[in-house]
Amino acid sequence: MITIHLKRGKEESLRRFHPWVFSGAIQHISDHPSEGELARVLAADGTFIAIGHWQVGSIAVRVLTFADESIDGRFWQQRLAVALDVRRAMGVAGRSDNNTFRLVHGEGDNLPGLVVDVYGATAVMQAHSVGMHEARHEVAAALKAVMPELRNIYYKSETTLPFKADLGQENEFLLGGDADDVAVENGLRFHIDWLRGQKTGFFVDQRDNRSLLEHYASGRRVLNMFCYTGGFSVYALRGGAQVVHSVDSSSKAIDLVRANVELNFPGDGRHEAFAEDAFRFLQQMEPSAYDLIVLDPPAFAKHKDALRNAIKGYTRLNARAFEKIAAGGILFTFSCSQAVSKDQFRMAVFTAAAQSGRRVRILAQLHQPADHPINIYHPEGEYLKGLVLYVD
Numbered sequence: 338m339i340t341i342h343l344k345r346g347k348e349e350s351l352r353r354f355h356p357w358v359f360s361g362a363i364q365h366i367s368d369h370p371s372e373g374e375l376a377r378v379l380a381a382d383g384t385f386i387a388i389g390h391w392q393v394g395s396i397a398v399r400v401l402t403f404a405d406e407s408i409d410g411r412f413w414q415q416r417l418a419v420a421l422d423v424r425r426a427m428g429v430a431g432r433s434d435n436n437t438f439r440l441v442h443g444e445g446d447n448l449p450g451l452v453v454d455v456y457g458a459t460a461v462m463q464a465h466s467v468g469m470h471e472a473r474h475e476v477a478a479a480l481k482a483v484m485p486e487l488r489n490i491y492y493k494s495e496t497t498l499p500f501k502a503d504l505g506q507e508n509e510f511l512l513g514g515d516a517d518d519v520a521v522e523n524g525l526r527f528h529i530d531w532l533r534g535q536k537t538g539f540f541v542d543q544r545d546n547r548s549l550l551e552h553y554a555s556g557r558r559v560l561n562m563f564c565y566t567g568g569f570s571v572y573a574l575r576g577g578a579q580v581v582h583s584v585d586s587s588s589k590a591i592d593l594v595r596a597n598v599e600l601n602f603p604g605d606g607r608h609e610a611f612a613e614d615a616f617r618f619l620q621q622m623e624p625s626a627y628d629l630i631v632l633d634p635p636a637f638a639k640h641k642d643a644l645r646n647a648i649k650g651y652t653r654l655n656a657r658a659f660e661k662i663a664a665g666g667i668l669f670t671f672s673c674s675q676a677v678s679k680d681q682f683r684m685a686v687f688t689a690a691a692q693s694g695r696r697v698r699i700l701a702q703l704h705q706p707a708d709h710p711i712n713i714y715h716p717e718g719e720y721l722k723g724l725v726l727y728v729d
């Protein structure tokens with residue numbers, strides 16, 4: 338373990354449990370650290386502050402604990418057991434009609450750099466830091482101890498590790514290997530392609546918002562834009578939609594949405610899927626063809642410097658929907674860009690509404706679900722926001 342001394346006064350945010358040490362706060366590092374090593378962080382006067390994973394970049398340490406303790410099997414088990422308790426308390430784990438939930442959401446579960454999504458007897462684990470990559474076998478062992486019912490743990494970090502550190506073994510089964518491929522969310526079933534799919538294979542974070550959409554869907558003509566595996570589409574069908582059209586630019590996603598509709602509503606003629614660019618589809622579609630539209634695009638801003646363009650992108654996209662949605666229509670619109678704040682997103686949608694000249698009211702303000710918790714000392718953990726709008 339390396340030792341880091343902070344500059345005078347730079348321990349203040351850490352004393353308030355903010356879990357990052359920025360490189361500019363560091364006075365001295367004991368050794369030549371290699372990325373991913375454990376670091377003991379001390380104030381300028383030598384008092385103990387925290388232990389975390391050292392990494393290269395402006396965030397130099399991601400804090401695992403503010404207690405002077407060993408980072409061992411017992412530590413990982415304790416953190417994971419608390420995470421599971423919290424999921425049971427919120428009613429997403431331990432249910433017969435729902436086996437799909439996020440067990441670990443990085444800083445929100447005091448495990449910076451780690452994401453674990455559970456799909457029945459399979460957990461998909463992602464490291465966002467080299468330290469978590471190095472710890473993957475210990476974490477997997479602790480996961481199996483806390484959830485003995487797990488048969489597969491798939492580690493999937495090829496796209497999430499900070500840069501091509503060429504660590505090897507970034508995608509592999511750490512337990513089992515014959516993942517059963519059906520996830521159940523609120524009684525609906527989904528094929529999950531964890532080997533090749535985006536993220537851990539499914540967007541677990543839209544569960545509550547999909548449920549809400551189900552209650553708006555009855556009798557409506559629904560357009561699910563950026564549908565990916567078709568979560569919103571399947572809920573809309575169960576909610577009694579008249580027709581549901583799913584659009585995604587990826588033809589693999591379109592295969593998945595078709596398979597998922599077939600899994601839940603075999604032979605249902607209300608659904609059609611189109612592999613097309615969202616902007617082109619919105620441009621070409623007939624006005625008033627839909628009276629419920631979902632816009633759930635990928636993050637337009639991955640970094641702060643892309644912010645202005647991202648906000649313009651949200652305005653452009655929402656303006657197209659406002660121009661075309663039928664009178665009395667409902668728009669579910671989202672942003673999952675962490676760099677775009679709730680207010681900035683709302684302003685972008687406001688601008689789009691004003692450009693279209695439509696009368697719009699906000700019916701609901703949406704956010705990430707409880708199994709994607711936000712550490713109160715780490716507001717950066719808030720990323721998903723959405724609006725349900727009524728368009729006169």
Ligand code: SAH
Pocket residue numbers: 539540543562563564565566567568569584585586587590613614615616633634635
């Ligand atoms: N709503 C989905 C998640 C959306 S993820 C769910 O509930 O699971 C974003 C999706 O947008 C991805 O599947 C990606 O393929 C798609 N996408 C990205 N750019 C696009 C574009 N220009 N037009 C259409 N789809 C696009």
